[in-house]
Amino acid sequence: MSGHLLEVKDVCKKFGGVVANDNISLSIPEGSIVGLIGPNGSGKTTLFNSIVGYHPIDKGSIHFKGREISNMRVPEIARQGMLRTFQQTHIYGKMTCVQNMQISVSQTNEGFGTMFSKFPPEVMEKADRLLAFVGLYTKRRLMAGDLSFGQQKLLEFAMALMSEPKLLLLDEPTAGINPTLINGMIDRLKRSNADLGITLFVIEHNMRVIMNLAEHIYCLAHGQLLTHGPADKIQYDQKVIDAYLGAK
Amino acid sequence: MNNTGRKFVLYGSILVISLAAPWMLPAYQTQLAFLWMMVLFALTWDLVGGQMGYTSFGNIVFFGVGMYVTAVIQRNLHFDIEEYVHVAGAVDMLTPGQYLAGLFLGLGASTIASVIVAAILGACILAMGMRGQYFGICTLGLGVAAGELASGWEYIGAGSGMVTPVFPDGLGERGVFFYYIFFLLAGILFLTLRWLYSGRFGLAIKAIRDDEDKAEAMGIHTTRYKIIAWCICAFFLSLAGGAAGHLIGFIDPTEVAFAGATFGVWMILMAILGGKGTLWGPVIGAVIFHFTQELFWTYLFGWQRVALGGLIIAVVVFFPQGIMGWLRDRWPERFGYWVEESSGSDPFGDAKP
Numbered sequence: 001m002s003g004h005l006l007e008v009k010d011v012c013k014k015f016g017g018v019v020a021n022d023n024i025s026l027s028i029p030e031g032s033i034v035g036l037i038g039p040n041g042s043g044k045t046t047l048f049n050s051i052v053g054y055h056p057i058d059k060g061s062i063h064f065k066g067r068e069i070s071n072m073r074v075p076e077i078a079r080q081g082m083l084r085t086f087q088q089t090h091i092y093g094k095m096t097c098v099q100n101m102q103i104s105v106s107q108t109n110e111g112f113g114t115m116f117s118k119f120p121p122e123v124m125e126k127a128d129r130l131l132a133f134v135g136l137y138t139k140r141r142l143m144a145g146d147l148s149f150g151q152q153k154l155l156e157f158a159m160a161l162m163s164e165p166k167l168l169l170l171d172e173p174t175a176g177i178n179p180t181l182i183n184g185m186i187d188r189l190k191r192s193n194a195d196l197g198i199t200l201f202v203i204e205h206n207m208r209v210i211m212n213l214a215e216h217i218y219c220l221a222h223g224q225l226l227t228h229g230p231a232d233k234i235q236y237d238q239k240v241i242d243a244y245l246g247a248k
Numbered sequence: 249m250n251n252t253g254r255k256f257v258l259y260g261s262i263l264v265i266s267l268a269a270p271w272m273l274p275a276y277q278t279q280l281a282f283l284w285m286m287v288l289f290a291l292t293w294d295l296v297g298g299q300m301g302y303t304s305f306g307n308i309v310f311f312g313v314g315m316y317v318t319a320v321i322q323r324n325l326h327f328d329i330e331e332y333v334h335v336a337g338a339v340d341m342l343t344p345g346q347y348l349a350g351l352f353l354g355l356g357a358s359t360i361a362s363v364i365v366a367a368i369l370g371a372c373i374l375a376m377g378m379r380g381q382y383f384g385i386c387t388l389g390l391g392v393a394a395g396e397l398a399s400g401w402e403y404i405g406a407g408s409g410m411v412t413p414v415f416p417d418g419l420g421e422r423g424v425f426f427y428y429i430f431f432l433l434a435g436i437l438f439l440t441l442r443w444l445y446s447g448r449f450g451l452a453i454k455a456i457r458d459d460e461d462k463a464e465a466m467g468i469h470t471t472r473y474k475i476i477a478w479c480i481c482a483f484f485l486s487l488a489g490g491a492a493g494h495l496i497g498f499i500d501p502t503e504v505a506f507a508g509a510t511f512g513v514w515m516i517l518m519a520i521l522g523g524k525g526t527l528w529g530p531v532i533g534a535v536i537f538h539f540t541q542e543l544f545w546t547y548l549f550g551w552q553r554v555a556l557g558g559l560i561i562a563v564v565v566f567f568p569q570g571i572m573g574w575l576r577d578r579w580p581e582r583f584g585y586w587v588e589e590s591s592g593s594d595p596f597g598d599a600k601p
Contacts, residue, residue, distance in 0.1 A: 078467030107467035
């Protein structure tokens, strides 16, 4: 599919009478950072859920690496190399940070034989390195559930990197993070894109963050794709401003 | 003493005491055999209920299946079924060789039967995505249904139960013989679980317990792990059931084999008392529970069930974390939870991905 890692075409998703996604089409080139913005309730998280197979879509198609994935289930899609993080953190609360990292290794080649195996030393080294990368190295022996919300977000990001995905869908990665750490987070996101080659698709409400991060931005409103374009154009687009602040 | 040395002393002393116990306390041989059965109960329940977080009330099904399959094989191998049922087991005594052959063949067959039952039930319940309370209620129904089915099946004695062959002369005391069988089973189970929990399998089922949605989102084969965990649990419970049937000598469908109200509840209680989700918790819980229960029976006879009910309430209300859980909260460093010295003021450092 002509260099596009993810190709979403005419996706519709209704919940009863509520049309959460109405004919959404977008494409994400390999190696890029793409943003998704829109007011609360505009269907951003629903679109994420549709893409990763959390619920079936009513209409349309979703291609990942050229393969149709709209009929696959969540774990299958994850094993293809597409992961998502959650708006409300999802971590394994009663396990240590290191254990959270270890079990997040890529499941792509997991078979019956590896189910009972030990983790090789490289996994431990990689877990330590990535925990240091997000600034949680000193907390690695703590239970993940005892971390603050912001730290849990960082841990969740590190867990996603542990799995070496091709495409990572991030749902508000900086929400709940201490403002002084946000710059660090932006830097980590950019470096995971540049150094590890992970394509990022990011939902974000913080305009400063998304303008800094994304090259291309899609804007949703009322379940429909309002507009899309390069980041510097989008922030002056009258339609986007109207959607956020309310038009006359 | 270093850690390895301490472990060596711990396991060594448990081994020595356990091997000597039936000779030091000859009057309590059968009770000690039941003690190891309780350890088996608690450890197998904790695998699914504690480590994986799937509170099951129906594990007793595998115990009962194991008990019946072992007994049926033993019976069918050596006796004419109709005659055996007619005289309720009062037939010629088996030779030790015949008895052992039937017992071990039966135990082998019972594991196969139990694992098949677990796999089928797992495919029906776990693979459909049943979780939480729904899973608990469903398994509760399984236990009750199994007891009712067994009560209505003439081939296995129906409601009047089934007598296992008399323990033959020449194999020593029955209590001692089964004590060592249960001790061996509990030891193998403990070491198997220790090995399982230390690797990928242990972390995967813990991940399912903590956040199954996340585990799925990370691509973990959750259904596969859940069914295999249940099958492992069924495997060991069927062995315990097979041996217990021969030790007790009489199989009642609802009071012994599918005894959900006693064994089925006790296995949960013991794991919670000791600390569910830990390796040693169920073992400690089983030992304390078994002794307490015997004391109630001896000193509070007539009120023993009431006292047991009181104990269950006290454990759930005041000890939800269990003994090991309480110790872990009190001294987290001893259990490997600590914060390391910070390397600098910049929380991110300059680490490379």
